[in-house]
Amino acid sequence: MRLEERLTRELHDEADAHAVDLTRLYAGTRDRIAEQAAAPRNRSWARPALRAAAVAAGLGVVVSAGVLGVRTVDRGEPAAQMSEEGVNGLFECPRQRTIPFDGSTDDDGFVPSLDDGPAAMARLVQAPTYELAIDGERAVLLLGNADRTLASRSTFARAGDRWEPLTATVCSGEPSILVPVEGAGVLGDHGGPPVDQQRALEATDLGPGAVRVDDRAYYDASGLVHRRSIWVEPCGVRLCVSAGRDDSYARTVVKGGTRPTDLTPVFLPADDMVGQQPPFALVGVHDPEGEVTAVSWTSRDGRTTTVPPSREQGWAGQHWLVLAPYDDLAGVTVATAAGEEVFTLADMN
Amino acid sequence: MDDEEFDALFFAHASRLVRLAALLGAADPEDVVQEAFAKVYAARHRLDDQARAVPYLNRVVVNEVRDRHRRSSVARRAAHLLADPDHGLPAFDIGDRSAVLAELRALPPRQREALVLRYWLDLPLVSIADAMGVREGTVKSQISRGLAALSVALGDVEEGR
Numbered sequence: 001m002r003l004e005e006r007l008t009r010e011l012h013d014e015a016d017a018h019a020v021d022l023t024r025l026y027a028g029t030r031d032r033i034a035e036q037a038a039a040p041r042n043r044s045w046a047r048p049a050l051r052a053a054a055v056a057a058g059l060g061v062v063v064s065a066g067v068l069g070v071r072t073v074d075r076g077e078p079a080a081q082m083s084e085e086g087v088n089g090l091f092e093c094p095r096q097r098t099i100p101f102d103g104s105t106d107d108d109g110f111v112p113s114l115d116d117g118p119a120a121m122a123r124l125v126q127a128p129t130y131e132l133a134i135d136g137e138r139a140v141l142l143l144g145n146a147d148r149t150l151a152s153r154s155t156f157a158r159a160g161d162r163w164e165p166l167t168a169t170v171c172s173g174e175p176s177i178l179v180p181v182e183g184a185g186v187l188g189d190h191g192g193p194p195v196d197q198q199r200a201l202e203a204t205d206l207g208p209g210a211v212r213v214d215d216r217a218y219y220d221a222s223g224l225v226h227r228r229s230i231w232v233e234p235c236g237v238r239l240c241v242s243a244g245r246d247d248s249y250a251r252t253v254v255k256g257g258t259r260p261t262d263l264t265p266v267f268l269p270a271d272d273m274v275g276q277q278p279p280f281a282l283v284g285v286h287d288p289e290g291e292v293t294a295v296s297w298t299s300r301d302g303r304t305t306t307v308p309p310s311r312e313q314g315w316a317g318q319h320w321l322v323l324a325p326y327d328d329l330a331g332v333t334v335a336t337a338a339g340e341e342v343f344t345l346a347d348m349n
Numbered sequence: 350m351d352d353e354e355f356d357a358l359f360f361a362h363a364s365r366l367v368r369l370a371a372l373l374g375a376a377d378p379e380d381v382v383q384e385a386f387a388k389v390y391a392a393r394h395r396l397d398d399q400a401r402a403v404p405y406l407n408r409v410v411v412n413e414v415r416d417r418h419r420r421s422s423v424a425r426r427a428a429h430l431l432a433d434p435d436h437g438l439p440a441f442d443i444g445d446r447s448a449v450l451a452e453l454r455a456l457p458p459r460q461r462e463a464l465v466l467r468y469w470l471d472l473p474l475v476s477i478a479d480a481m482g483v484r485e486g487t488v489k490s491q492i493s494r495g496l497a498a499l500s501v502a503l504g505d506v507e508e509g510r
Contacts, residue, residue, distance in 0.1 A: 003449075003500055004468060010449050011469035015368040018378070025363055026356075029383045033390045111483060123416050124482055244457070251455050252501060269457065270494055 086131035087144035091153075093171035093219065094180060101165045109221030109272065110170055112141055112154035114163040125222040127151060139163055143222065151223035171223035176279035177272055179217035179225060185280070187230075187323050190216040201229040201245055209233055210242070211312060213321055220272045228268065230282075234315045239286040241266060254284035254319065254349075258292060258334045258341065261285075261349040264326070281326045281345060285334060288317035294335040295320040298342070299328045350393040350402065358402055359386055365470075366410050372465045373414040374454060381417070385409040407472075407480040411462055418458065452502040453495075460495030463488055 001009075099110065113121055114132075118141055122130040128146035132139060139156040152170045156163035173179055181190045189212075203210045210233035217227050230243040239254040243266040250270070254261040263282040285295050287309075296306045309318040322332055331342040350358070363382055370378035388409050389402060396402040453461055459481065466477045467488075478485045 003496060003503070006449055007453070007464065007496075007499070008468045010447050011372060011465065014447070014450060015372055015469060018368050018371050020364040020367045020379075022360065022363060025367070025379055025382065026359060028379070029359065029363075029386045032383050032387045036387055036391065109487070111487075113482065120412070124412065250457065250498065251452075270498075 086148070087129050087142040088148050088150050089142070091150050091169075091171060093149075093223070094174040095172045096169050096223075097172050098167055098169045100167050110152065110168055110223070112143075112152070112156075112165050112168050114139065114141065114156055125220075125224065127222065127224055143224070145225050149225075151219075151225070170219075170221070171225075172219050176276065177218045177220070177268060178279055179219065181216060184216070185323065185325065187214045187321055190214075200227050201231060201242065203231070206231055206233055206240075206242055209312070209314060213310075214323075218268060218272070220269070230267070232284075232319070232321070234312075237288050237316065239284060239319050241284060243267065244269065254286040256286050256288040256317070258285070258287075258336060259347075259349055260295075260322075260332050260334065260343050262345050263321075264345070278326045281322075281324050281329045283322040283324075283332050283345075283348065285320040285322075285332075286317070287319065290317055291336050292318070292320075292334055293337065295322065295332065296335075297322050297324050297332045298330045299324075300330045302330075304333075350396050355386075355390060355393060358389070358406075362403060362406060366406060369407070369465070369470060370410050370414055372469055373411065373462060375414045375417060381410060381413045384413055404476060404479050407466075407470075407476070408482065411466075411480050412482070415458055415462075448503060449499065452499050455502075456495055456498055459483070459487075460491050460498065463491035464495045464499075467492055 101111075110125070113124075118130050118132040121141065122128075122143055125143065127143035129144040129148055131142040131144070133142075137158040139158075141152075141154045141156070142150060143152045143154075144150050150171070152168055154168040155166045157166055158164075178184060184190065200215075203212070210231045212229055212231050214230040215227060217225055220226055226245065228244060230241065233240050233242070235253060237256050239256075240251060241254060241263055242251045244250055250266045252261075252263060252266050254263070261284045263284050264278050264280070267278060267280060267282040283297070285292060292309075294306065295309070296304050298304050305324075307320045307322050309320050311318045329345065331344050332348075333340050333342050363386065366382045366385060367378045370381040375381045385406055389396065389406060392405070396405060453464060456464070462481055463477060466472050466480055472480065474485045474488050477488045481488065481491075483491075
């Protein structure tokens with residue numbers, strides 16, 4: 001059976017198994033409506049506001065440095081890390097990309113909207129801080145990280161009772177989406193913003209004995225900074241590799257044997273890598289039987305780098321994780337008693 | 350929309366939306382749907398017919414589930430790695446019945462949303478895009494990537510037996 005047919009059937013089976021007490025649900029809904037009608041309405045998002053540098057850049061308003069106008073800072077959800085000072089107006093990331101919404105590009109990784117208000121847009125992309133400035137027929141929405149650093153600046157023009165997005169300028173790394181760090185070419189703990197600690201993928205999210213092999217920060221498609229952790233753990237005769245955050249992670253497996261597995265698709269989140277070449281290739285070799293004697297990778301100019309094996313207590317055999325610049329990786333060599341075999345990324349599992 | 354129309358909307362769509370929230374991984378799908386209808390009620394003066402209300406409901410449910418996942422401090426685990434059933438499992442308890450659904454749960458949220466909206470709700474691309482708040486091109490790529498990820502995961506699981 002094709003995967004799509006199987007997915008359709010199993011989703012329907014699972015949904016049908018979920019019983020719904022409509023009478024109770026209706027009563028609960030009516031109670032909630034009554035409660036909300038009785039509670040005071042606590043904010044209107046469309047209060048006009050002006051803020052110095054960010055608005056000046058977008059709207060042509062000249063304001064002296066240090067002079068701040070009234071800000072609209074909604075302390076409703078996502079309220080936990082909302083800063084009273086709003087979002088810093090200047091980008092601090094190494095590179096920004098600007099997306100026009102005039103139909104000239106298919107880049108739809110980040111599409112700002114004010115249809116449901118700035119708080120809803122911030123929630124949609126999980127931005128901890130936001131700030132909206134409206135000046136007549138123009139609006140500027142800033143979305144920021146929990147430390148108020150700017151992730152994106154989006155401009156809008158009023159169109160009837162809606163705001164139409166004009167452009168969005170979004171943070172990114174240089175040249176990839178990775179936040180630049182020392183030693184980026186080596187797997188390890190590169191740290192990350194403490195603001196993302198609560199969503200880091202941890203051992204408790206995975207199977208027993210999982211080991212973290214990499215942790216680094218990157219910019220997502222909306223310019224926000226996140227941490228991404230990569231963990232490995234034994235899965236029967238295979239090696240399972242998990243990468244991401246606690247609310248969103250990818251899993252794949254490295255089969256046992258001499259043929260490597262290309263793990264590049266899980267090194268960085270696919271959603272945020274659309275249209276971009278990966279900065280690094282990640283390759284796994286899992287050897288539960290003890291056949292492999294050495295693993296190395298070769299660059300396009302012929303340099304060979306030997307990769308040390310990893311052995312964990314209680315795990316079968318040994319494994320290797322190869323991290324190499326994507327553009328520079330010519331092949332991975334796996335040596336056994338019978339000889340050596342060279343694999344390009346196209347040859348791998 | 351008056352109260353009678355609101356009630357008709359509720360009884361026509363509430364069950365479906367509870368199941369949608371459950372498939373998207375909501376821990377309390379009934380609560381999600383109560384919240385969704387409360388928002389529709391608050392916005393009823395702008396929703397003058399069911400043709401606008403139904404897509405709005407879909408969108409609210411998708412966003413509400415996403416928002417709750419973000420605030421949850423307990424990670425979802427793939428079903429076959431679960432050891433402790435008391436770790437805040439969502440109501441959508443897969444158990445060991447379906448490797449497909451287990452791997453679906455491990456997908457990034459947008460891929461999971463796109464696949465559920467496409468293969469369970471059978472929505473056209475334009476409606477999926479509206480519910481997810483993205484463009485149709487993004488929906489296509491999310492569906493494609495989601496299927497590819499499932500195919501890889503399930504292919505390896507099956508070959509390893």
